[in-house]
Amino acid sequence: xxxxxxxxxxxxxxxxxxxxxxxxxxxxIEENQVTVLKGPSGSGKTTLLSIVGCMSRPTAGRxxxxxxxxxxxxxxxxxxxxxxxxxxIFQQPNLIKGISVLDNVMLPAYPLGEKRSHLKVKAMKGLSxxxxxxxxxxxxxxxxxxxxxxxxxxxxxxNDPHIIIADEPTAHLDTKLSYRxxxxxxxxxxxxxxxxITSHDxxxxxxxxxxxxxxxxxxxxEN
Amino acid sequence: MRHWIEKQRYIIDFTISSLLRRKVxxxxxxxxxxLIVFILASTMFFxxxxxxxxxxxxxxxxxxxVQKIVAGRHDLLPVSYIDIIKKIRGVAAVESRLxxxxxxxLVSANYTLLxxxxxxxxxxxxxxxxxxxxxxxxxxxxxxxxxxxxxFELGGAxxxxxxxxxxxxxxxxxDIGKDDYMPxxxxxxxxxxxxxxxxxxxxxxxxxxxxxxxTGEDFKKLFGIDNNYVTDVTVAVNNPSEIDMVASKxxxxxxxxxxxxxxxILRTYDSIFNWRGGMMIVIFSAAVLAFVIFAWxxxxxxxxxERREIGILKAVGWETSDVIQMKFWEGAVxxxxxxxxxxxxxxxxxxxxxxxxxxxxxxxxxxxxxxxxLTPFVNLEQLTTLFFLTVxxxxxxxxxxxxxxxxxxxxxxxxxxxE
Amino acid sequence: MILHPAVIANLLAAYISSxxxxxxxFYGVQILRHWDIQxxxxxxxxxxxxxxxxxxxxxxxxxxxLLSLFLFIFTADSLAPLFxxxxxxxxxxxxxxxxxxxxxxxxxxxxxxxxxLILNYVDNQGYDYPLIKKKYQxxxxxxxxxxxxxxxxxxYFLGMKADVITSCCGSLFSSERVTGIGSEIASLxxxxxxxFFYGAMSCTLLCGIVFYLKGLGGYLYAALSLLMFxxxxxxxxxxISLYIYELPTHHCPFCIIMEEYCYIGYLLYLLLFGAVVSGxxxxxxxxxxxxxxxxxxxNGFIRKLALASIILYAAFxxxxxxxxxxxxxxxxxxxxx
Numbered sequence: 001x002x003x004x005x006x007x008x009x010x011x012x013x014x015x016x017x018x019x020x021x022x023x024x025x026x027x028x029i030e031e032n033q034v035t036v037l038k039g040p041s042g043s044g045k046t047t048l049l050s051i052v053g054c055m056s057r058p059t060a061g062r063x064x065x066x067x068x069x070x071x072x073x074x075x076x077x078x079x080x081x082x083x084x085x086x087x088x089i090f091q092q093p094n095l096i097k098g099i100s101v102l103d104n105v106m107l108p109a110y111p112l113g114e115k116r117s118h119l120k121v122k123a124m125k126g127l128s129x130x131x132x133x134x135x136x137x138x139x140x141x142x143x144x145x146x147x148x149x150x151x152x153x154x155x156x157x158x159n160d161p162h163i164i165i166a167d168e169p170t171a172h173l174d175t176k177l178s179y180r181x182x183x184x185x186x187x188x189x190x191x192x193x194x195x196x197i198t199s200h201d202x203x204x205x206x207x208x209x210x211x212x213x214x215x216x217x218x219x220x221x222e223n
Numbered sequence: 224m225r226h227w228i229e230k231q232r233y234i235i236d237f238t239i240s241s242l243l244r245r246k247v248x249x250x251x252x253x254x255x256x257x258l259i260v261f262i263l264a265s266t267m268f269f270x271x272x273x274x275x276x277x278x279x280x281x282x283x284x285x286x287x288x289v290q291k292i293v294a295g296r297h298d299l300l301p302v303s304y305i306d307i308i309k310k311i312r313g314v315a316a317v318e319s320r321l322x323x324x325x326x327x328x329l330v331s332a333n334y335t336l337l338x339x340x341x342x343x344x345x346x347x348x349x350x351x352x353x354x355x356x357x358x359x360x361x362x363x364x365x366x367x368x369x370x371x372x373x374x375f376e377l378g379g380a381x382x383x384x385x386x387x388x389x390x391x392x393x394x395x396x397x398d399i400g401k402d403d404y405m406p407x408x409x410x411x412x413x414x415x416x417x418x419x420x421x422x423x424x425x426x427x428x429x430x431x432x433x434x435x436x437x438t439g440e441d442f443k444k445l446f447g448i449d450n451n452y453v454t455d456v457t458v459a460v461n462n463p464s465e466i467d468m469v470a471s472k473x474x475x476x477x478x479x480x481x482x483x484x485x486x487x488i489l490r491t492y493d494s495i496f497n498w499r500g501g502m503m504i505v506i507f508s509a510a511v512l513a514f515v516i517f518a519w520x521x522x523x524x525x526x527x528x529e530r531r532e533i534g535i536l537k538a539v540g541w542e543t544s545d546v547i548q549m550k551f552w553e554g555a556v557x558x559x560x561x562x563x564x565x566x567x568x569x570x571x572x573x574x575x576x577x578x579x580x581x582x583x584x585x586x587x588x589x590x591x592x593x594x595x596x597l598t599p600f601v602n603l604e605q606l607t608t609l610f611f612l613t614v615x616x617x618x619x620x621x622x623x624x625x626x627x628x629x630x631x632x633x634x635x636x637x638x639x640x641x642e
Numbered sequence: 643m644i645l646h647p648a649v650i651a652n653l654l655a656a657y658i659s660s661x662x663x664x665x666x667x668f669y670g671v672q673i674l675r676h677w678d679i680q681x682x683x684x685x686x687x688x689x690x691x692x693x694x695x696x697x698x699x700x701x702x703x704x705x706x707x708l709l710s711l712f713l714f715i716f717t718a719d720s721l722a723p724l725f726x727x728x729x730x731x732x733x734x735x736x737x738x739x740x741x742x743x744x745x746x747x748x749x750x751x752x753x754x755x756x757x758x759l760i761l762n763y764v765d766n767q768g769y770d771y772p773l774i775k776k777k778y779q780x781x782x783x784x785x786x787x788x789x790x791x792x793x794x795x796x797x798y799f800l801g802m803k804a805d806v807i808t809s810c811c812g813s814l815f816s817s818e819r820v821t822g823i824g825s826e827i828a829s830l831x832x833x834x835x836x837x838f839f840y841g842a843m844s845c846t847l848l849c850g851i852v853f854y855l856k857g858l859g860g861y862l863y864a865a866l867s868l869l870m871f872x873x874x875x876x877x878x879x880x881x882i883s884l885y886i887y888e889l890p891t892h893h894c895p896f897c898i899i900m901e902e903y904c905y906i907g908y909l910l911y912l913l914l915f916g917a918v919v920s921g922x923x924x925x926x927x928x929x930x931x932x933x934x935x936x937x938x939x940x941n942g943f944i945r946k947l948a949l950a951s952i953i954l955y956a957a958f959x960x961x962x963x964x965x966x967x968x969x970x971x972x973x974x975x976x977x978x979x
Binding site for chain 1: 679683766
């Protein structure tokens, strides 16, 4: 599904502060599987995740998505692919303050110019599936941590992506909410989606539904 | 296409909500922007409409004025010249004028005294030339108003020997009106008292504010002018393309004479007002520059919150050009609001309140001040010029900051790990 | 110089445009030298981001060029009373030798800017920026023209002196100047021009339709549309304006954008400019038909451009015909003035 070949990522090249976040990473992510990227902070997890998720380009190496080479695609095309293929769930819910939950959830679909009525229906469905349908019109400041997390999940799903990427999703959640989150992930898997998670929470990487754990250290994959 | 329109709608929605979320910062910018537009628009509306008024009024003036010049100074014109001028081919009519200035020490003001044609000026009138300018009707003739404004309207008053008709500015300054008496010091030191028969209508105040109409006899008595002389003559020429020709013929036949054609006066007035308007704009360009720098600074100085917001947008799937479009709409909403508000305020300011804010700087300085209402005159040229002087610099100043904001890395949202 | 607000606005616009174009060119040169789509190096990413800046800058320049073209005409028209013999913009542009060259260059630059935007749009559709070198080469060509335009415009406005009374002691003012400036514009005889116009337009439209349906003769159509543009401008001066003004001697091409004639000139000129830019766009894009990353859209897009051009020219002709037919003027024989 997603293939990384000899991927390198270097920041601040040519400067004294140059550093290599990823060194020669070879990775193959299977379809319809839950893959966890595990590693200490500074190991390059977030960088790897952003390359896998078409958010940034590698300094060297090749990236293929469903067999198509996407390494040197200009940002415009990369973003287009990302919009349609990936759904991102961040550590923080990262909702925009001052606008309603519904507007936040519909945000990723704006550039696609879909009809507003359709979009609203989709958004409301997503919200009620995660039991926060009644909060659609409230401002995001009024949501609890768990509700905000669920809202950001609905946002990630608004464009019906195949691949879900979650970056340290349980970092700010308590145990109960973390279990609830993993149930949602199980549902995704059942629907045929691919899930990639970074985490150093044992609750996540020791969970039964995880198909593969990839260990990352100092920008390289350990076997 | 539908998608594009829908997308713009979404972006505009989002833009407006994001502007409203940061009211304080945007309000300051908006207020300053509106002020700049207001100042420049007021200046432009004022100068353009005065120019238009002046040209409408001057349309009714005679084609050529002939004066006698002695040693570079304007001297009295001998009556005998009139017949000489009449003989020139192309001349339709010649009328003599008596006019001059009188300094009133009491109020430190200069009055213009004029004998209206037909009231005893000593030359004969051939065919009455439609170009000389007294309109004695009370009604005023709105249909005529557009084509040419009369220089003054007597409003039904009758000028007899011993009486004068004064302009509104004089009436206000000396606090006198109909049937009062006004004393004048004649050339030989005697005091002449004239009864005020009426005042000139306020419609023509722009030119008649300091005007006093007096009969020819009284004029000559006051200033000690011989019957053989007049101040100058007006010459009517029917064919406009002949004017220059007639003027040069007059010059040839009467070497001491100076013909001045109406178009020259019009051009000079135009130039003066242009120059004044332009000067104001150049002076205000410093203000515009300051505003532009301010706008640039505001646009560059993204707060952490704004930066985060854009990071989130990029992370959830907005592309750089989408963010640029959003920022463009932001600029457009602010610009249009400021532009229209500024223009409307300026319109009210100039045409309804008589430019109270900076009228004095534009009108000039004198004791005798006309109270006039300018006819609103706003055209596309003015609005386009305004647009170029305000919206364009603002927009250009914000391009680079907008681009910088729009190229924020999407994975900055990923790296943001805590409040 | 005449310190008129509109003059200031014109000069400001010209300086801003030149500034933006120079800025864009500076980065454009960088892009031409270091561009390598395959590399993932930071420099490449930076350059890719920069292209957004340049596209945005140049879109603004394009909009500014269009507006400033009309502002230029307005200004020339409103300055006309200041010069002996000038009755409208035609006269003002004759005041010093830089007037008409500035106008010509403005029109050229407008068309070139339009072409650049078309190239830019197409380039963005390809996943490997296939036209980027061509784009920036075109920019390198257009930039000096815009700067030249700014210089000419400055020389034009700064060299103007109004014919005003400068001294109260002088005796004879304008009569001393024996010749005024020409307020007539050179024009070709009306009736023959009219037939030529319709003939040329039919040829152009025919060629365009052939290209649209069969894909043949794209370059020919581009060349014809440029030619047709020039012929249309000459026609406006020579006979179209006569019918609009209903006067057999008024050839001015600028008064038709004024209020008295219901601003009809705007529509005419916009149709014309649109038609020539899209027509030339066809010619500019044909060489790129073989590019891999554009194959999916380029043919369709070129056809759309051709169609747009044809429709605009047809609309122009329809409008002209309407004006001729509904005018009270009848030119049955030529009176040469």
